[in-house]
Amino acid sequence: MTEEPSDTAHREVPARVDSELSRAERTLRDAGIDSARGDAEWLLAAVLEIDRGRLLIVDGLDQETRDRFRGLVDRRARRIPLQHIVGTTSFGPAELAVGPGVFVPRPETEFLAEWAVGIADGAGIVTVVDLCSGSGALAIAVATMLPNARVWAVERSPEALEWLRRNVASAPPQVRDRIAVVAADVTDAAQMHAMLPAGSVDVVVANPPYVPQAARVAPEVAHDPADAVFGGADGMSVITPMMPIVAELLRPGGVVGVEHDDTTSAAVLDVVGAVGAFDDVRARDDLAGRPRFVTARRV
Ligand SMILES: C[S@@+](CC[C@H](N)C(=O)[O-])C[C@H]1O[C@@H](n2cnc3c(N)ncnc32)[C@H](O)[C@@H]1O
CATH class of the missing domain: 1.10.8 (Helicase, Ruva Protein; domain 3)
Known part of the structure; x- marks a missing residue:
């Protein structure tokens, strides 16, 4: 045998x-x-x-x-993260440099990249925005898997932006040439409108900081920047102001996928519903069967 x-x-x-x-x-x-x-x-x-x-x-x-x-x-x-010690991590097809100052991408987030690619594959030019881009994991993975995508990678932290720019620069030319790095706050409507016109985006993916402040986390998480991990007392401090801006960016029929804490699925569904601009609002599980993502379509 x-x-x-x-x-x-x-x-x-x-x-x-x-x-x-x-x-x-x-x-x-x-x-x-x-x-x-x-x-x-x-x-x-x-x-x-x-x-x-x-x-x-x-x-x-x-x-x-x-x-x-x-x-x-x-x-x-x-309990220094393995990825900080070796200096790199894999995320789908992307190999990323990571270290102090940037969030280490987690495997569950690959769902968002695959979901975005599944929706946009075969269409013409697709405009994709990765909000809260960190190391660029989602932006680079989506641009790699979707040759027809133009990707905007939006990040606020100066330290994370350094890693993001470095990772985009290290991607193959046919990938990096389709990624624009934008230093902006995803909760600031004026900054987001300066990036792209209203109604011009096909797909938004976002893995914002979302862990409730009082949650117990593994020791390794102390090595991620706190403002990459924690989303205020309820885990919603970025998601809540971000969603109306996402609605303005998306064209009718455009879609958004947001990752969230496994305790905040109902809160995220409420926030997305309250914007009043989405249908097909769905809670989705991660591989461990925990509610981890909400996806929705702009009406
Ligand atoms: C959970 S990490 C996600 C990083 C990356 N997308 C990933 O999946 O690995 C959240 C990122 O959002 C950034 N961030 C937090 N608040 C932000 C804001 N208001 N505007 C833009 N970026 C923000 C943090 O600096 C951090 O890089």
Whole structure:
């Protein structure tokens, strides 16, 4: 009987590498990290500057490599995000530089990119706006997957804008040439109207700060900028003023998808409904089955 290739790394890596990985896994698990084995493998792959899958063919670690690896494991055990330690993260088809000053993109947000592409694929030129763009994850992923898209990436934080500009500049020319970076506040109607005329946008995606201020969060979240994560006492401080502006930007028939906290689906549905300019307003779940997104169409 043949075995599935998944999870073979643990059993098949050469002994010295495997024992070093097992030691790291224990350290990370003791620090409360659920993804301890995977994180250990990512860190070792980063030290060796190889793909994680190639750990299988590494036949030993010299002292210097081992010491560097243990140094990274110690940092991760202090709950510094894996992505900050290795300096990059993947988001759909995009490879992004991340670090202090910018929000680390989360896998659940890929739903918004796929949803936008599913709606806009096959149309003519599509105008897409990514509000609260951060590292540019959504903007770059959508521009990569939708060759007919022109994408506006809107961000307010000067530190995040540096990462955003760097990531857009690193994208392939056929992608970056279709992305405009805009320094603006998504809750400021005048700034948003200066960006694009009313009624000119086909698709808006937004992953705004939305965690209620008093929510308990994982230790790693302390490394994201607070104004990227928290949306006031109720998690709605950006979403509420943003939605009427989104309605003005969209053309009739244009669509919006917004990510929100899993406790605020009803509040977001209320806010979108109260704008009085949307139909087909839907709550959607993330992969864990939690309500995480609201999508709607401009009437
Ligand atoms: C949750 S992060 C999302 C980043 C990125 N879209 C992603 O999915 O990884 C929210 C981002 O919104 C930015 N932001 C917060 N308030 C804003 C505002 N009023 N106008 C524009 N950007 C804002 C933060 O700086 C942060 O980069």
